[in-house]
Amino acid sequence: MPPPPPPPPPPPPPPPPASGTAPPSVSGVLAPSAIGLVSDQPFVAVATGLTLKTDVNTGNVLEVASPPVGQAVDFAYRAADNTYLMTVPGESQGVFRFLSYSGSVGQIATGSYGVLVDSAGTELGPRVTLTVPGQSGSLYTYSSWGSYHEQTDTGTVSQRALGLFAYGIPTSPTQMPLSGVASYSADIHALSDLDYFVGGKVTLTFDFGAGTLTGVMRPELWYGWEDIAILGDYTFRDTVFAKGNPAYSGAFAIEGRSGAEGSFAGQLTGPQAAEVIGRWNAPYTFSPAPGETRSGTMGGIWIGRKN
DSSP states (O other): OOOOOOOOOOOOOOOOOOSSSOOOOBTTBBOOSOSSOOOSSOOEEEEEEEEEEEETTTOOEEEEEEEEEEEOOEEEEETTTTEEEEEOTTSOOEEEEEEEEESOTTSBOSEEEEEEEOTTSOEEEEEEEEEOTTSTTOOOSSEEEEEEEEEEEETTEEEEEEEEEEEEOBOOGGGSOOSSEEEEEEEEEEEETTSOEEEEEEEEEEETTTTEEEEEEEEEEEOSSSOEEEOOOEEEEEEEOOTTOOEEEEEEEETTOOSOEEEEEEEEESGGGOEEEEEEEEEEEEEEETTEEEEEEEEEEEEEEEO
């Protein structure tokens, strides 16, 4: 007697929601109250992106198609249907569709991963990660951050467009301090054209009465599991900051180099300029071993709060 036929396959799961509503717990990671900032005010966003061509098999960088530069990104929350909408370079606006959480089992998710879809539900190219506000990596109230990437493989070559963005509820001109001095500490989230992660700290000091900005960025480049290059001080210069205006920009003076290098731009966020976001790009040089020097361009975002 022949064996009985196998049971029919289970029906496919329903498509994930294209919504800002935090979906239920996934794989034991607990759902947050929201996967991004929620506000009835428009967000301001800053971003830096790059494009690399890498070997499909080894992941080694073959060509820097576009070095890290500031990019125009739009990120919005639509309260009517509780969705997040995003526009990245080269794409039309899409709705964030949740796919999975990141985090530890039994703990509230620290981030979410998803795709952008059009009004018909068709996937657009970019994949997006959002850091959950108030959780590890984004311990802020009025600001948060995320990343986007798109990959196209042709034979043995992979073209990867990568970007990091920060967004927040902008400080309105009526809530900008008009006197006093405030210092901010911010965390760096960045990449290099050699596909290395860049972290570190930034200190920004605003004189609200005089309309001036000073600061220093101290980036650290991770070129191995435990190999970190301390890149020195990137001191602010040529800064632009006007009394009563929440926007700022400038360039860097870098240890061991002359003149202005790179650029940065950002925005104060929250009531009374409680937090700060920014995007930046700059050159780097480091020595991974005696007699060896590597150099290139790095860039990303920073996010911080008033001390």
